[in-house]
Amino acid sequence: GAGVSQSPSNKVTEKGKDVELRCDPISGHTALYWYRQSLGQGLEFLIYFQGNSAPDKSGLPSDRFSAERTGGSVSTLTIQRTQQEDSAVYLCASSLDVTRANIQYFGAGTRLSVL
Amino acid sequence: QKEVEQDPGPLSVPEGAIVSLNCTYSNSAFQYFMWYRQYSRKGPELLMYTYSSGNKEDGRFTAQVDKSSKYISLFIRDSQPSDSATYLCAMSAGLANAGGTSYGKLTFGQGTILTVHP
Numbered sequence: 219g220a221g222v223s224q225s226p227s228n229k230v231t232e233k234g235k236d237v238e239l240r241c242d243p244i245s246g247h248t249a250l251y252w253y254r255q256s257l258g259q260g261l262e263f264l265i266y267f268q269g270n271s272a273p274d275k276s277g278l279p280s281d282r283f284s285a286e287r288t289g290g291s292v293s294t295l296t297i298q299r300t301q302q303e304d305s306a307v308y309l310c311a312s313s314l315d316v317t318r319a320n321i322q323y324f325g326a327g328t329r330l331s332v333l
Numbered sequence: 334q335k336e337v338e339q340d341p342g343p344l345s346v347p348e349g350a351i352v353s354l355n356c357t358y359s360n361s362a363f364q365y366f367m368w369y370r371q372y373s374r375k376g377p378e379l380l381m382y383t384y385s386s387g388n389k390e391d392g393r394f395t396a397q398v399d400k401s402s403k404y405i406s407l408f409i410r411d412s413q414p415s416d417s418a419t420y421l422c423a424m425s426a427g428l429a430n431a432g433g434t435s436y437g438k439l440t441f442g443q444g445t446i447l448t449v450h451p
Contacts, residue, residue, distance in 0.1 A: 222376070249437060251437065251439075253441075259443060259444075260337075260339070260421060260441040260442050260443040260444050261377070261421065261423075261439075261441040262441075263438050263439065263440065263441075266437040266438065268437065273437065274437060274438055276438075277438075309376055309377075311376075316437040319365075319425055319427075319437045319438070319439065320365040320367055320382050320384075320425055320427070320439075321379060321382065322379065322439065323378075323379070324369075324376030324377045324378065325376050326374070326375055326376045327376055
């Protein structure tokens with residue numbers, strides 16, 4: 219596609235429910251990154267993929283968070299048993315490969331609200 | 334203490350003013366320094382990146398990096414109302430300097446909210 223696509227753009231869920239957020243990177247980009255942006259905060263790194271493997275998962279806040287990437291393209295970020303503090307904008311980015319991590323292209327994000 | 338510090342502002346300037354945005358950092362391994370612009374309810378877009386120390390100019394934008402002081406700046410000349418956005422600095426250690434597998438990780442500042450008044 220022309221840019222990084224994220225879906226849904228908005229998600230409202232109840233505390234305790236599981237949610238799945240999807241990211242479709244730019245075609246041909248092998249590196250994919252997930253970030254979280256809370257109100258008034260900068261971007262917090264969560265995880266990145268090179269191909270289908272995730273060399274760095276250090277930013278995942280707890281074991282309720284997981285991500286996978288299959289086929290070297292689409293990635294899914296899953297949050298289990300959501301909590302109110304999970305409310306944030308979840309941003310996905312991609313780059314040509316991880317050596318070009320300094321040039322990342324971002325999607326518009328998924329705005330998650332946990333009631 | 335955060336690895337990257339950025340004054341959140343907000344910063345309000347009249348049209349035509351020169352804007353100065355800056356970040357400080359503590360990790361001496363950082364080699365790549367980026368500036369992103371983020372409009373409301375949009376994803377960040379890369380404005381400029383600089384490798385190591387020095388200056389880089391692109392139109393009305395100039396990025397400066399002073400590694401000895403661990404201080405980076407973005408200058409916007411002849412600011413326009415369309416420049417109103419949040420500006421985020423970001424840094425990475427790069428392939429040669431990051432420990433382990435963390436070279437894909439960017440560390441962002443909090444972002445500075447800029448408003449340019451007509």
